[in-house]
Amino acid sequence: MTPDQATPLLDRVNLPSDLKGFSDTELRQIADELRHETISTVAETGGHLGAGLGVVELTVALHAVFNTPRDRLIWDVSHQCYPHKILTGRRPRAKTLRKGGGLSGFTKRSESPYDPFGAAHSSTSISAALGFAVARDLGASPEHGLGDVIAVIGDGAISAGMAYEGLNNAGHLKKRMIVILNDNEMSIAPPTGAMSSYLSRLYAGAPFQEFKAAAKGAVSLLPEPFQEGARRAKELVKSVTVGGTLFEELGFSYIGPIDGHDMEQLLNVLRTVKARADGPVLIHAITRKGKGYAPAEQAKDKGHATAKFDPATGEQKKAPSNAPSYTRVFADYLIREAEADPLITAVTAAMPSGTGLNLFAERFPDRTFDVGIAEQHGVTFCAGMAAGGLKPFCALYSTFLQRGYDQVVHDVAIQRLPVRFAIDRAGLVGADGPTHAGSFDIAFLANLPDFVVMAAADEAELAHMVATAASIDDRPSAFRFPRGEGVGVEMPERGTPLEIGKGRIVREGSRVAILSFGARLSECLRAAENLAARGITPTIADARFAKPLDQNLIRDLATNHEALITIEEGAVGGFGSHVAQFLSDEGLLDTGLKFRSMVFPDTFIDHDSPASMYAAAAMNAPDIEAKVLKVLDIASLAAERRA
Template identity: 65%
Template sequence: EAALPGPLRDHARRARQLVTGVADAGGTMFEDLGFQYVGPVDGHDMDQLLSVLRAARTRSTGPVLIHCCTVKGKGYAPAEQSADKYHGVAKFDVSTGVQSKSRPNAPSYTSVFGKALSKLAEADPKIVGITAAMPSGTGMDIFADHFPKRMFDVGIAEQHGVTFAAGMAAGGLKPFCAIYSSFLQRGYDQIVHDVALQNLPVRFAIDRAGLVGADGPTHAGAFDVGYLSALPNMTVMAASDEAELVHMVATAAAHDSGPIAFRYPRGSGTGVEIPEIGEVLEIGKGRIVREGADVAILSFGAHLSESLKAADLMEAQGVSATVADARFAKPLDHALIRKLVKTHKALITIEQGSQGGFGAMVLHYLAGEGLLDGDLAIRTMTLPDRFIDQAAPDAMYADAGLTATDIAATALQAANVYPQKMGVLGEPL
């Protein structure tokens, strides 16, 4: 208590008196705040720890704080010596600690982001990076290797990270706030009031978009498209492959008129050629990737590859499909959407996110323009309205009903074409 500043010491003493009714001021800071304090205890001594827990359960009459001291990975040297590994593990060799992960054919989206941001920062000293205790998980460790004084890890404090980024933007810097989709939810109040309301150019790099496999539903990036698209002043992008991600990093760096976000999945990319420097995309403009005549598939984000596979399946049924990459959920590419609905029997939207996201934005636009009043068949394909249990990402998307076969079946049904059999790509139909 003696180490506390005078005003805080007085407040703590009064709090203790209020909570415990005891006027003397002995004990720790925790006791001054009304907690019964026990410890420190060796958290690795199970006999001692269990006896302390039993005693706390039987004797306590109010809140208890048990102070345990532990060592990360105690007893297993590779875990003890690693600051960030073994938080979640794949199969590994116990004697060496080497994790046996399959070697991807393409770099991860996370590493592509880190390298692209570092490259841009070489030419632009205003670019700074912020993360909330996940430097390696977001690729900010790559940025920190190049620019250690321009990367800020705020710890597990997403709310502070967002407001910190807002302050930097207000001061004329270009902050890239890199936080997982499901973790950014914690800072939503700050996104609304400290960033969007002030119209400050904070760049949100949103990793773990969509279903994430081994981390399960707690880490699935299902909701960011909806919760960000609802906000005035916000620009919302999604990368369909790693080359597009490089373009979106460049686009975000160049976008100074307000907040902008771009989302990308966990895991490896699709294997496309990655540009050295990204090109700045025109805000609110998508692109047509494949021309067809009958059905239009409008994909937002990394399900573009599945959409192209679905188009191949439909081609085998004699149905020609246009496939477009929306790039933006906000602002929408109105000209592209109008073109698709005017020249096709059906429009299917695809996204790696929940209901109320990209598909809802498209529906809202179509309804407002009177484009739902005719014969257009439209389907919005999203994650289902439930949490999806942990599995391999492909299995999770199958559970979600978002495979190429699901997309093709939905599109054919919308176009009133009913195939005798729908197989997977590469199998006879």
């Protein structure tokens, strides 16, 4: 592609309504220009590329046929929404994607009326679409009229249980709604499970495509001349398992599979469905992730998520790092533990590369399990393995672990099963914003009886926590670590199990103690260096454990200092709350101790660079300095430091 490629037709599109004036042939050209624009945009901003490229034609066709925003278009996960944003009045701001103050990388209700439902986690679109359909039919939102509702869901997302719950309920209620299955054979990693195999069988035999489509299409929705032929075809293959059987059993009229890159097919099918559908319809569209951009098509993940890149070559522009990523450290040290212990297994939910378990799988393919986008199943699957005598590590992003919380409580914690939760992306994650921030896991895990909850202050501590979790065989445990690179500390050959519930003093001082839980420790040390120049020498401690608490350490810090400040990368209700409860129970707050807790503010912090997000959360070194100065009543110095 050429960076200066002209987009004459796309330049005439300010809103989806502008598409109504173009011929079908011109819509095909608009799709080509939109693909170029998407590549050009992501080259400058970084972000999700492959998913958007795979739905360019579908995006143009949907907006050309339907009347958005009156018709509600709901994108599942919505990492494929960049072309949608370009067509819906946001093209002038497209180069602000995922930047502070710019466009979100996902659909967002507050950003545009063309985003009727926000999403960044998977498998929510069908349930949300059904909710819109019921609201429409019961007369809510009359200002929008009685529009259509369209959910676009990927083949990976439809493997999750929630998608089936939505399909089942929609089929029962028989509301007019359209579900488009964007079948690209891939979510982030190659899809796993029986559903993916089922979908693959539908188009494995290319010569039978048209026959299958005719045989299993929604006959009542086809133009009249084709209906009789379709009925006869259906009779001929009634003993053969072909496309649509499952969806029809759930109450949907099934159409497909169709070519999701063929504009003529897309427009004809969408127009027919819009004109004739009177209940739930599922359109099965075959697409290719990364379509039309060779570097994405050739990449293992089909260009799922990229840094800024050269659009001519696809070469990503990543700054070199002197430290390994936390994810890589987790993977490497889990492999070392597994080499010594054949009972260790690893489970992830459609994120093998994101969690580092792709490396574990290369070494131990028979002990690695990708359950697909099914966190609830993944957690209980691990519980079963633990009950059966294995040592499972359940590796999930913090924000995705939320989806399996009932299973964490009911299937793991109550039964005191030794499942080890490796919680990646703890804390604020930058450009992906609040939907992917790991803000709540400390609070929702540390309140569970007999749960060991750890947080790594640096990459060496993470290595030790992997070993610690491997050694815990009588209860569940979790260790959390942030996104990105470590701080560059010396690494051990192999992790050493930590004493459970035991923290450490990192720097001795006086007057005020800062007790850090997690990766803000480096910021605490920077703050201490700056404070030392003013004659203030805080004690810095690394708690390591939110549960069980190191009561002796906390008691010592509270007894020998005027003030105690805790800091954690999480919401209120976590580590600081447990420390406060302990101080209260022990009567240590009655001694005049000044206790303060630094946690995330009670708000969802918008996407930005990680440094800016932590500044917004008031959790960087200057904020810690200011907190120390304020708690010691050095008001003028505090004001000076904040200025």
